[in-house]
Amino acid sequence: MYGEGDNQVKALDNVTFSIKQGEFVLIVGSSGSGKSTLLNMIGLLDSPTNGQIFIDGTNTTTLIDDEISSFRNKKLGFIFQFSNLLTDLSVLENILLPRQIAGTDGAAEKDAIELLKAVGLEDQMDKRANKISGGQAQRVAIARGLINKPSIVLADEPTGNLDSVTSETIVQLMKSMAKKLNQTFIIVTHDRQHFGEVDRVITIKDGKAFEGDQPSEMEIIA
Structure with a gap:
C-alpha cells in the first residue's frame, strides 16, 4: 500500500507466492501492474x-x-536492467564486492x-568496468549476483x-547457470518472447497474480 487517505494505492492485492528451489520463473505484466513492487x-x-x-x-517481515x-x-x-558496475573498479573487483560486504x-x-570462466569473461577480469561492452557488463552483473x-x-x-x-x-x-547451480531465478520482464521455455510464468494484473487464466496463490520457498 502506497500513499495515505484518499491517495492510497494498493500495489499488490493478496498475492501469496510458493516457488520451489531451482525454478526459473518469469513475472510479467504491463507497466504499473505491481510486478516490480513484488x-x-x-x-x-x-x-x-x-x-x-x-x-x-x-519470516523476513520480522x-x-x-x-x-x-x-x-x-x-x-x-x-538489474543496467549493470550498475562501479566504473573505477576492475571486472574482478566488481564481482567481489558483495563477498567483501559479507x-x-x-x-x-x-x-x-x-x-568469470562460466560467463566467458575470464580474459576481461583486469579491465576497468567502463572498458567493456554492455553485453559483457551484464554478464559481469550476473556473476556478481x-x-x-x-x-x-x-x-x-x-x-x-x-x-x-x-x-x-x-x-x-x-538458464544455464540456474540449471548448473540449482538456484532459483525470479525475473521481471517485458521481453517474454526472449525467454522461451521456462518453469513458470506469473502474470501480475491490477495487483493480482495469475497463472493461466486463474488467480494464483503462491509462499516464496527457495
Whole structure:
C-alpha cells in the first residue's frame, strides 16, 4: 500500500507466492501492474503493508534493519536492467564486492574467477568496468549476483537495455547457470518472447497474480 487517505494505492492485492528451489520463473505484466513492487518485496527492498514473506523458512517481515541487510546479502542475488558496475573498479573487483560486504574469505577470488570462466569473461577480469561492452557488463552483473551463492537470484528487466542478439545470450546464460547451480531465478520482464521455455510464468494484473487464466496463490520457498 502506497500513499495515505484518499491517495492510497494498493500495489499488490493478496498475492501469496510458493516457488520451489531451482525454478526459473518469469513475472510479467504491463507497466504499473505491481510486478516490480513484488520483486522489491521479495528482495526485502520494500516491506508489505500486510502479510508475510518466507524465504528458506525465515519470516523476513520480522527482521530488523541489520538483519535484513545481512539476510539480503547472504540469501539474495540481484541483476538489474543496467549493470550498475562501479566504473573505477576492475571486472574482478566488481564481482567481489558483495563477498567483501559479507566478509571476504580465502576462496572469494577463486570463486569469482570460476564465475568469470562460466560467463566467458575470464580474459576481461583486469579491465576497468567502463572498458567493456554492455553485453559483457551484464554478464559481469550476473556473476556478481551469484558470487555469494544466493538461494534466489532476482532480475529486474535484465535484457531491457540490450539488443536482441545480446539478450538471447544473456537469457541462455541465466538458464544455464540456474540449471548448473540449482538456484532459483525470479525475473521481471517485458521481453517474454526472449525467454522461451521456462518453469513458470506469473502474470501480475491490477495487483493480482495469475497463472493461466486463474488467480494464483503462491509462499516464496527457495
